[in-house]
Amino acid sequence: MAGDPCAEEAGTVASAGGGEPRSGDAVYGQYCTACHGSGILEAPKTGDTAAWEARLAAAGSMEDLTQSAIAGVGAMPPKGTCADCSDDEIMAAIQHMSGL
DSSP, X not given: OTTXXXXXXXXXXXXXOOSSXXXXXXXXXXXXXXXXXXXXXXXXXXXXXXXXXXHHHHHSSHHHHHHHHHHOBXXXXXXXXXXXXXXXXXXXXXXXXXXX
């Protein structure tokens, strides 16, 4: 996605699915680390439980937080460039990053 620093750093958006569900660690490593590893563009950093708890409190539930990630939030594109991630894979990535 031209003009989006996180998407540019993360690389090509995935579009083909299938197979076994990926772990939160696997999804994070391929699609999330570019922004959440450093906290670029106000992305909550991996392991910053307080920042993630604040996001969770604002969302109301883990399901609602997951839905905001699926829809895209702030500078983050929908599903954080992982177009073929399932809802469960997105939630697993959030749980991996947040420790929640």
